[in-house]
Amino acid sequence: xxxxxxxxxxxxxxxxxxxxxxxxxxxxxxxxxxxxxxxxxxxxxxxxxxxxxxxxxxxxxxxxxxxxxxxxxxxxxxxxxxxxxxxxxxxxxxxxxxxxxxxxxxxxxxxxxxxxxxxxxxxxxxxxxxxxxxxxxxxxxxxxxxxxxxxxxxxxxxxxxxxxxxxxxxxxxxx
Amino acid sequence: xxxxxxxxxxxxxxxxxxxxxxxxxxxxxxxxxxxxxxxxxxxxxxxxxxxxxxxxxxxxxxxxxxxxxxxxxxxxxxxxxxxxxxxxxxxxxxxxxxxxxxxxxxxxxxxxxxxxxxxxxxxxxxxxxxxxxxxxxxxxxxxxxxxxxxxxxxxxxxxxxxxxxxxxxxxxxxxxxxxxxxxxxxxxxxxxxxxxxxxxxxxxxxxxxxxxxxxxxxxxxxxxxxxxxxxxxxxxxxxxxxxxxxxxxxxxxxxxxxxxxxxxxxxxxxxxxxxxxxxxxxxxxxxxxxxxxxxxxxxxxxxxxxxxxxxxxxxxxxxxxxxxxxxxxxxxxxxxxxxxxxxxxxxxxxxxxxxxxxxxxxxxxxxxxxxxxxxxxxxxxxxxxxxxxxxxxxxxxxxxxxxxxxxxxxxxxxxxxxxxxxxxxxxxxxxxxxxxxxxxxxxxxxxxxxxxxxxxxxxxxxxxxxxxxxxxxxxxxxxxxxxxxxxxxxxxxxxxxxxxxxxxxxxxxxxxxxxxxxxxxxxxxxxxxxxxxxxxxxxxxxxxxxxxxxxxxxxxxxxxxxxxxxxxxxxxxxxxxxxxxxxxxxxxxxxxxxxxxxxxxxxxxxxxxxxxxxxxxxxxxxxx
Numbered sequence: 001x002x003x004x005x006x007x008x009x010x011x012x013x014x015x016x017x018x019x020x021x022x023x024x025x026x027x028x029x030x031x032x033x034x035x036x037x038x039x040x041x042x043x044x045x046x047x048x049x050x051x052x053x054x055x056x057x058x059x060x061x062x063x064x065x066x067x068x069x070x071x072x073x074x075x076x077x078x079x080x081x082x083x084x085x086x087x088x089x090x091x092x093x094x095x096x097x098x099x100x101x102x103x104x105x106x107x108x109x110x111x112x113x114x115x116x117x118x119x120x121x122x123x124x125x126x127x128x129x130x131x132x133x134x135x136x137x138x139x140x141x142x143x144x145x146x147x148x149x150x151x152x153x154x155x156x157x158x159x160x161x162x163x164x165x166x167x168x169x170x171x172x173x174x175x
Numbered sequence: 176x177x178x179x180x181x182x183x184x185x186x187x188x189x190x191x192x193x194x195x196x197x198x199x200x201x202x203x204x205x206x207x208x209x210x211x212x213x214x215x216x217x218x219x220x221x222x223x224x225x226x227x228x229x230x231x232x233x234x235x236x237x238x239x240x241x242x243x244x245x246x247x248x249x250x251x252x253x254x255x256x257x258x259x260x261x262x263x264x265x266x267x268x269x270x271x272x273x274x275x276x277x278x279x280x281x282x283x284x285x286x287x288x289x290x291x292x293x294x295x296x297x298x299x300x301x302x303x304x305x306x307x308x309x310x311x312x313x314x315x316x317x318x319x320x321x322x323x324x325x326x327x328x329x330x331x332x333x334x335x336x337x338x339x340x341x342x343x344x345x346x347x348x349x350x351x352x353x354x355x356x357x358x359x360x361x362x363x364x365x366x367x368x369x370x371x372x373x374x375x376x377x378x379x380x381x382x383x384x385x386x387x388x389x390x391x392x393x394x395x396x397x398x399x400x401x402x403x404x405x406x407x408x409x410x411x412x413x414x415x416x417x418x419x420x421x422x423x424x425x426x427x428x429x430x431x432x433x434x435x436x437x438x439x440x441x442x443x444x445x446x447x448x449x450x451x452x453x454x455x456x457x458x459x460x461x462x463x464x465x466x467x468x469x470x471x472x473x474x475x476x477x478x479x480x481x482x483x484x485x486x487x488x489x490x491x492x493x494x495x496x497x498x499x500x501x502x503x504x505x506x507x508x509x510x511x512x513x514x515x516x517x518x519x520x521x522x523x524x525x526x527x528x529x530x531x532x533x534x535x536x537x538x539x540x541x542x543x544x545x546x547x548x549x550x551x552x553x554x555x556x557x558x559x560x561x562x563x564x565x566x567x568x569x570x571x572x573x574x575x576x577x578x579x580x581x582x583x584x585x586x587x588x589x590x591x592x593x594x595x596x597x598x599x600x601x602x603x604x605x606x607x608x609x610x611x612x613x614x615x616x617x618x619x620x621x622x623x624x625x626x627x628x629x630x631x632x633x634x635x636x637x638x639x640x641x642x643x644x645x646x647x648x649x650x651x652x653x654x655x656x657x658x659x660x661x662x663x664x665x666x667x668x669x670x671x672x673x674x675x676x677x678x679x680x681x682x683x684x685x686x687x688x689x690x691x692x693x694x695x696x697x698x699x700x701x702x703x704x705x706x707x708x709x710x711x712x713x714x715x716x717x718x719x720x721x722x723x724x725x726x727x728x729x730x731x732x733x734x735x736x737x738x739x740x741x742x743x744x745x746x747x748x749x750x751x752x753x754x755x756x757x758x759x760x761x762x763x764x765x766x767x768x769x770x771x772x773x774x775x776x777x778x779x780x781x782x783x784x785x786x787x788x789x790x791x792x793x794x795x796x797x798x799x
Binding site: 021022025026029030033037068071072075076078079081082083084 | 335336339340343344347364396397398399522523524526527528531
């Protein structure tokens, strides 16, 4: 029976969805086209093949919308022919969400020392170092990366590259 | 197991591609005699031969198409195929609409063959139309050779990119050994679950290459599993809700027609059992006989007073294969505010999309109706007799409004009168199939031309494609050579695909194009009158062709009626001709289509005539 317990609400919520798809030509365009065509948001998008033998790809999308819109997004994704499975981590299952970012900071003197100290506190590690700059690699929940970027801003933030969220379930089972 | 053998002969990357379904097939096939049935040996054919062979294996007898450079090998293979009738259209849009008409009137998929580039882009309107109305189509497009893809070659376009949002699924086949599998999958996906159009794009070099052909038995799709069996708990709940309802209404749609004739039979049985009143969307007309007393007529923007008021005031709405389209709901926040709602749909994404419902059933309509009837009988339910009696009394009061009435004239042909006469004079003609264009004439036809059977009414509902009806009539007449096929048209719409009269002549198709000629884009004019202060901006056609002479130029028969007293005679003349006819019925140019729910209004705020005025809110003016 269809779940009709969700109360209609106009509040916009952020949800992380994982879509397991056949890695066939154009599959990413189908998913992205669905979002743009129906006016849904994409806050971040991560995609890679996860099983080269059965050729399945895993697409993780962070999106936002009212509960009714999120329900539509899930249903529309399930309707795509190459879709194996859709999971909404934010409402159905406990999932772990992680993101990686590369952050370039340039500066000298106290600011440079402070940037390195902050990076240490956030367990970000320098992967490129020059006399005038660092590139830090940081992994964590998106909110942690947001805070680190905010802290780097006054210390000479030059550029940010983020991967978008990857998500997986806790416990022994697959999604 | 043929797949296994094929795996051994296929490059590794392809084998990987298949592996998943090979394993599933292996598990399914417990018998160790691995050479039977689905496992028949592959045949070696060219890509072009495979296309024709796959069509035959899928039982295709008619193909609507237009040749061009990138499909010449397929046309060459078709040259030797005697058991497939190819219908040469005059424009690819016509091919797709003809295939839609064929599909809707037969329940079989419509098949189209067009070339690359402009052939494919011209098909896009028809594809979108079929997607919106859930019509099963398999559209084959030629493509430039694989080594030229991406080079802006002559007549190249990104067909799969362009058609991705207007198909249920599409494929570009780059390897000839994939071709037969994709073709059979294409038929499977187009016709199962919620039907829809699919595109298979075939590069010219693939059409020339030779490879392994496999028959349709071997399909086992990796992911595609449409849900058609209803959830039992939901069925039981639905039956309980129906048995408790005092003011029920059945609101049925195109899903009943798409599910097959059995669903229409079961719908009638359900009404017999319950005595519930029933209305239908534009797409669902004919699933329930219009002559029966439970029938309340069309619902929605131009629906009847009784159907819309009953939708608004009911305590239980049973939506069967419809999708709460904006033409049906009007203002969603005021839509049937006091009712519980059951929604049966084969597509889970339709449930709670527009209107939140109390019970969703995701299933094929035939299966779900069969179960509802079985459970209703098994549990010996009775409808609420007292409540239903009072409800019918209320419905009869609404019926007294006679919302489809109009003021007739002895000077001008009223369009309503023309449809009434056409209906009356064709009642004894046996099988009658009606197609329409889009606009006022379409709504008048939906209101006044009554249907007793499914698959007799072909109209562009979701997309509202002007120019649909004439080519659709070509497709219907190809499928039913001895039936009476009439396109109820407007003079503006019909000019969009007029060239298909030439197709009708070529294949000796006696279609009747009954044009309600009011010289305006009538529905545009009506909205300009009601919403834009009577400023008729570019909705009048100042230079219309002489349709009678035009008919003669095509080699068809042209007829014209200008006065009410000559109408019957001219209609009879039209019906007696075994040739395509263009009938120029000159009607009152200023007549509006009522009833009308103005944009942004609720079901109980209908306009019945120009005297009702009708204040349209600013929010309403923003709507289409």
